[in-house]
Amino acid sequence: MKRHEIDDELTSTGAQQLLTSSSVARLAYLATDATPRVIPIGFYWTADQVVVSTAATAPKVAALSAHPDVALTIDSGDTPGDARSLSIRGRASVQIVDGVTEEYLASARKAMDAEAAAQFEQNCRELYDQMARIAITPHWVRYFDFGAGRLPQFLQELVERTG
Template sequence: MNRDEIRAELGQPGARDLLRDAPLLRLAYLGDDGTPRVIPIGFVWTGEQLVICTSTVAPKGRALRERQHAAVTIDTGATPADARSLLIRGTAAVETVDGIPPEYLDAAAKTIPPEALAGFEQAVRGMYEQMVRIAITPEWARYYDFGAGRLPPSLQTLADEATRRG
């Protein structure tokens, strides 16, 4: 998938909403033993990368340093009519940083009430001397809006065949 195709998918209005507003994404990666892992985690979209932050002892940081390929899903909706999903595959860049990356606090601000943010920040600054910052650059992306008919190709084929059969 080329950059223009990726930008077109990520630029869909519903995809932009998920990137901006969703509190969590589901991160898939290969663990140290080579088996898949999927974890929910807070994130920030910078306009170019998904950024997640974690502790220096978290297994995902070590695993993604060694095997940089990652997949992400960000989704919402409780019924087929309102189901929306953004799928991203990409390469993770992992770095250990001193202190708290600003993206960690920005991700937390999606779910913590404004009046509680200062206390949260003080608590995490007292807990972490360093954190791991993981930046995932999209290399493939698809946005689906099931209620609006923006379906995965396999489902669209089935729907088209059912319509033809009447």
């Protein structure tokens, strides 16, 4: 996928809403035993990368270091008309940092008021001596808005053929 195509998808209004207002994504990766995993995880969008953070000792850290290709989805909507999804494929880079990553705290702030966020930060700073900062650089992106008719290509073709 060309850079401008990635940028077009990521800068669409709906994609930006999901990237900046959602607090949980689903991350797919290969574990160290080469079997697939999908996990819910908090994330922060930097305008270039999706950053997730975890304990430096978490199993996904070793897995992503060995197999950095990942897929990520962020979605919303409880009805077909409200269903929206942002699908990202990319490569993860892992960096162990001292203390708590700023992106981890910023991600939590999306879902908390100021008082709860301050307590969360204090608890995190007491808990984590180190964290893994996992930065995912998108290589392929698609934004879907099912209610607005922005569908996967195969589904769009099916609708056009039967419509």
